[in-house]
Amino acid sequence: MTQLDERTGIEIINRDECLRLLREDEVGRLGVVHGRSPVILPVNYTMDGDDVVFRTAPGTKLDAGPRSPACFEIDSFDRVAKTGWSVMVAGRLEEIGVYDLDGRAQLDVHPWASGQRDHWMRLCPTRITGCSVGDHKTEEKEVRDANHQR
Numbered sequence: 001m002t003q004l005d006e007r008t009g010i011e012i013i014n015r016d017e018c019l020r021l022l023r024e025d026e027v028g029r030l031g032v033v034h035g036r037s038p039v040i041l042p043v044n045y046t047m048d049g050d051d052v053v054f055r056t057a058p059g060t061k062l063d064a065g066p067r068s069p070a071c072f073e074i075d076s077f078d079r080v081a082k083t084g085w086s087v088m089v090a091g092r093l094e095e096i097g098v099y100d101l102d103g104r105a106q107l108d109v110h111p112w113a114s115g116q117r118d119h120w121m122r123l124c125p126t127r128i129t130g131c132s133v134g135d136h137k138t139e140e141k142e143v144r145d146a147n148h149q150r
Contacts, residue, residue: 005131013130018087021074021130023047026110028074030054030123032064032093039064044111045072050125052089053096055109055117062119066094072123083134091125 003012013021031040041061045054052072056062064070070093077084097120111117 011132013085013087013132015128018128018130019047019050021085021087022052022089022128025074027112028052028072030061031071031073032061032068034060034064043072044109046109048122050128052123052125053109054121055111056119056121057115057117058119061093061121062095064093068093070123078134081134083132085130085132087128087130089123089125090127090129091123093121093123096120096122 003014004010005012026044026046028043028045029040030043031038033039039060043054043056043061045052047053054061070091072089073086075084075086109120
């Protein structure tokens with residue numbers, strides 16, 4: 001059953017669906033506070049249980065570091081159809097050892113940026129939320145109809 005925010009009419013994505021979407025992607029944006037200012041940085045990531053895991057080099061992400069509040073976001077949208085969704089994870093950032101991860105997570109993080117990325121970090125969630133906008137049912141029906149006509 002679809003749950004709508006009564007105030008905005010935006011569809012709420014449940015936690016299980018948020019986790020499914022997080023597990024299917026590999027690039028997102030990490031938000032941290034650095035030098036008393038918010039900073040948003042792209043990261044390659046994987047999921048280790050409910051935790052967002054990524055590798056980094058010394059710098060902003062590592063400096064924001066252990067036990068600091070952080071958030072992470074992924075999304076998808078279609079400007080023409082005016083549909084889209086977003087998933088946000090809020091929690092506490094911490095540096096971890098590679099052996100603190102599920103073995104699969106160790107294999108799944110492949111930074112796109114060149115250079116050494118020897119530090120492993122994880123965002124331990126306190127909240128995972130998502131929302132969806134636009135008429136996805138109409139969009140899905142149009143895709144089915146187009147496939148049927150072929």
